[in-house]
Amino acid sequence: MFGRRRLFLAGVVLLGVSSLAGGLAQEPALMLAARAGQGIATVMVTPAALSLMTTMFPEGPARSRALGLNGALMAAGFTTGAVLGGVLTGTVSWRWAFFINVVIAAAVLAVAPFVLREPPAGRRPKLDALGAITVTLALAALVLGIDTAGHSGWTRVGAWGPILAAIVLFAVFWGVESRVVAPLIAPALLKRRNVAWGNIAGLLAFATETSLVFLLTLYLQEILGYTAVAAGLILAVLGAGTVLGGLVAPKIIGRVGAKAAIVAGFVVQAAATFPLAFAGDSRGWLVPLLIVTFAGGVANLVAIVGYTVTSTAGVPGEQQGLATGLVTMSQQVGITLGTPVMSALATGWAATTLLPGLRFAIGVNAAAAVVAGLLVACFLRVPKASA
Structure with a gap:
């Protein structure tokens, strides 16, 4: 709908703003909002970045090398982030686990506009809002059910209720995807x-x-x-x-x-x-x-x-x-x-x-x-x- 490059850059901006808010937070509400913003930013950036790579590099060895390097850098980021977060929290302040993302976002924004190429725009699809809502609720219910089972046991109604609700919502989601013009997850693709x-x-x-x-x-x-x-x-x-x-x-x-x-x-x-x-x-x-x-x-x-x-x-x-x-x-x-x-x-x-x-x-x-x-x-x- 908005273009891969534009979505990637907007996600990086949101990551920087959310991280700054999290680092400055003085009450739980702002912290939770900042963490939600970071999550939304991540799911804007990640598929946009992957989509840019799969369209900029032709299928075959070149794409495999690009995706391999992407996987290596993701793993390096995960590991470095986990270790660095602990070190910053223990030596300086937990707030710097947020502030460091602001520096990274600024660096990305300084470089990305000059190196990312947007493929030619095709037909602009419509947003499948109902599909997005139902699959999000289904996944949230599934996670809630499993997490509840982990704390209270698998025999509790509080665990199986959300899991059964998730199954129903997944069925509704699949029905929606089979009927809308521009599905969030095209059944033909699956x-x-x-x-x-x-x-x-x-x-x-x-x-x-x-x-x-x-x-x-x-x-x-x-x-x-x-x-x-x-x-x-x-x-x-x-x-x-x-x-x-x-x-x-x-x-x-x-x-x-x-x-x-x-x-x-x-x-x-x-x-x-x-x-x-x-x-x-x-x-x-x-x-x-x-x-x-x-x-x-x-x-x-x-x-x-x-x-x-x-x-x-x-x-x-x-x-x-x-x-x-x-x-x-x-x-x-x-x-x-x-x-x-x-x-x-x-x-x-x-x-x-x-x-x-x-x-x-x-x-x-x-x-x-x-x-x-x-x-x-x-x-x-x-x-x-x-x-």
Whole structure:
């Protein structure tokens, strides 16, 4: 509707303004509004940036390299942000975790207008407001139900009520998308097996690895007794692995194909995660943890770059905004759902101590990666030009 370049720049402006408001906040209301603004800015910038890349770079090796570098930088940003946020909070002030975004936004705005190229504008679509409202309510209800189950147990009505409401809302959403002229998620697009199954793979890739970071944070702090800053620095090794994974992913995809890269990524990720299901309460586990989390981080980013390449392959230029919007949504849904699910498993199986629950949740996490690899191997079909 508004153009990729324009939406990207507007999102960066909103990120800077929201971060400034968060850093200056003196009461909870302004802080919550600032965090909401940051969230909206992120979901403006991310699909717009992906859509710019998939339209500026032709499908094939050039696009794979661009998306691989994007994945590496995203992973580097996630890791650096987590560590730097802890350091700034501990040494200066928590407010600088917000103010630093203002500096970054200003730097991006100084450069982006000169390097981003907007592809020729096509027909301007209409906004599918009803679809946007129903899918947002459905996702919010699903997250609420899972989060409630994590705190109160899966037998509570407060958990299953929102989950059932989410199922109904998803059904309503699908009905809306089948009838409107310009759907938010075109059913015809989801009939492409590379788009549908690619995004399922992406959702599972983000759900498993981000929730594993949460479980390992609990393990390092609550079981091994490390401080929050020390735990963040330890998990930076996993972040380094994801950066490497983003850099090597295009070469792996070029050699074996996107589908095989995704499957291999999930298999290696599962193999690296499974030993942690036997972790003990001794700090002697630190070195094995560093090794396997680094390997798992590499594998996870290979799968993520593979799913991004796959989910945008063969999609016409005028639909790349829809395709990259789906990529972003699967990423955010995976991040949002993974941690509450693993938290519920960990607390549900914890008896007198947390360690048994963490072991169980990590084992389920590894099993989920295996299942994801099997689903991709059985059902994903990649267009020949990108296979």
